[in-house]
Amino acid sequence: MEWEQKTLISELTRGKELAKQLRNQLNPSSSLESRKFLVEKILSSYEKALSMLNWGALAADQPKPTMGMMESLHSFANSSPRSEVSDQDGKEECDKNVSKKRKTQPRWTEQVKIRSGTGLEGPLDDGYSWRKYGQKDILGANFPRGYYRCTHRHSQGCLATKQVQKSDEDHSVFEVTYRGRHTCNQASPSSVVASPSPKNNFSKQSRYHCQQQHEGKPKPSKEIVLNFGSDCLQVKTEDMGSKNDIFPSFSFPCTSFGNENEENNIFTESMMENNFLGSLSPTFISPATSESNYFSMSPCHMNSFGIGYQNVQTPDSELTTEIISAPTSVTNSPIGDLDISIDNVDFDTTFPFDDSELFA
DNA sequence: CGGATTTGACCAGG
DNA sequence: CCTGGTCAAATCCG
Numbered sequence: 001m002e003w004e005q006k007t008l009i010s011e012l013t014r015g016k017e018l019a020k021q022l023r024n025q026l027n028p029s030s031s032l033e034s035r036k037f038l039v040e041k042i043l044s045s046y047e048k049a050l051s052m053l054n055w056g057a058l059a060a061d062q063p064k065p066t067m068g069m070m071e072s073l074h075s076f077a078n079s080s081p082r083s084e085v086s087d088q089d090g091k092e093e094c095d096k097n098v099s100k101k102r103k104t105q106p107r108w109t110e111q112v113k114i115r116s117g118t119g120l121e122g123p124l125d126d127g128y129s130w131r132k133y134g135q136k137d138i139l140g141a142n143f144p145r146g147y148y149r150c151t152h153r154h155s156q157g158c159l160a161t162k163q164v165q166k167s168d169e170d171h172s173v174f175e176v177t178y179r180g181r182h183t184c185n186q187a188s189p190s191s192v193v194a195s196p197s198p199k200n201n202f203s204k205q206s207r208y209h210c211q212q213q214h215e216g217k218p219k220p221s222k223e224i225v226l227n228f229g230s231d232c233l234q235v236k237t238e239d240m241g242s243k244n245d246i247f248p249s250f251s252f253p254c255t256s257f258g259n260e261n262e263e264n265n266i267f268t269e270s271m272m273e274n275n276f277l278g279s280l281s282p283t284f285i286s287p288a289t290s291e292s293n294y295f296s297m298s299p300c301h302m303n304s305f306g307i308g309y310q311n312v313q314t315p316d317s318e319l320t321t322e323i324i325s326a327p328t329s330v331t332n333s334p335i336g337d338l339d340i341s342i343d344n345v346d347f348d349t350t351f352p353f354d355d356s357e358l359f360a
Numbered sequence: 361c362g363g364a365t366t367t368g369a370c371c372a373g374g
Numbered sequence: 375c376c377t378g379g380t381c382a383a384a385t386c387c388g
Contacts, residue, residue, distance in 0.1 A: 131363085131364060131365080132364075132365055132366080133365090134366090134367085135365090135366075135367075151363090151364090
């Protein structure tokens with residue numbers, strides 16, 4: 001099946017990316033731990049891929065796996081709970097702008113592991129300010145899903161939205177699905193890449209923390225803070241396929257870093273990811289172009305840590321570079337139009353699946 | 361008071 | 375008709 005194939009590909013791709021990272025990590029600056037961690041990830045990725053092949057064989061005949069099946073398989077393989085399924089939003093058939101827009105927007109999911117107690121969870125606090133506009137109980141899920149949209153939606157026309165849902169099994173994991181990139185100038189990402197913008201502090205958004213519970217029930221917590229413990233995130237991009245409007249869906253080179261081990265070093269990385277994922281990513285879009293992107297990948301958060309993320313980043317040159325280069329033309333209006341197509345960019349890793357597991 | 365959250369109603373797609 | 379997603383009025387919080 002296609003699904004399996006894709007997943008497999010993505011798994012392998014991920015392994016490749018992780019290996020690259022590892023390669024980059026060979027430099028002195030990186031810690032042993034982070035390297036070990038990468039190794040682990042790589043191994044798990046391959047294992048997963050292999051196990052998938054087995055399944056595939058088994059399941060070959062079945063028509064289409066139902067979601068349930070898929071999930072179960074997944075869980076098997078990954079520890080990850082829910083897999084995202086791709087929904088293909090690819091077509092914009094409708095006329096409704098809204099829906100159309102929505103459909104065309106890029107969507108990607110991150111799985112964030114939170115250390116309880118600590119605040120700062122990447123995505124939860126991704127540097128953007130979000131306003132909750134709804135919450136719903138989702139069918140098979142134990143926890144409700146919270147719907148958030150960019151606070152500046154009206155003021156700046158920023159259409160970015162995200163959905164946050166706590167994982168059923170692992171209460172420390174939140175699945176955050178982002179849609180659309182921020183076109184607002186928010187505090188966060190400032191302009192271009194290298195400039196470290198001062199922007200966000202994590203703390204500021206304390207309120208958003210609630211999300212933590214939000215899943216469940218809210219309790220006002222306001223704790224927060226900085227710990228950087230946040231941990232792992234994974235990103236998955238979805239919908240890529242269909243049209244070009246999408247952005248590059250990128251996935252990160254490393255899709256995940258787990259948390260477990262992250263200690264300092266990794267931590268760095270993870271931070272990066274957060275940035276990426278969290279906020280910036282979406283914005284890569286037009287980095288090259290200059291202006292437009294308000295958000296390019298600036299390492300905002302990172303700064304706070306002061307860590308040079310550059311190193312990290314460099315590694316995957318693929319991604320980065322590609323991303324950057326890609327849309328040159330985009331002068332986009334920051335406002336949203338995501339119709340920019342960036343097909344050129346192909347990231348390997350893009351597939352909608354979950355891969356979750358990485359932590360473990 | 362202004363802005364965010366809550367929460368049930370509403371709506372569209374499947 | 376069921377569901378996921380959004381709206382919007384009521385409510386909360388500072």
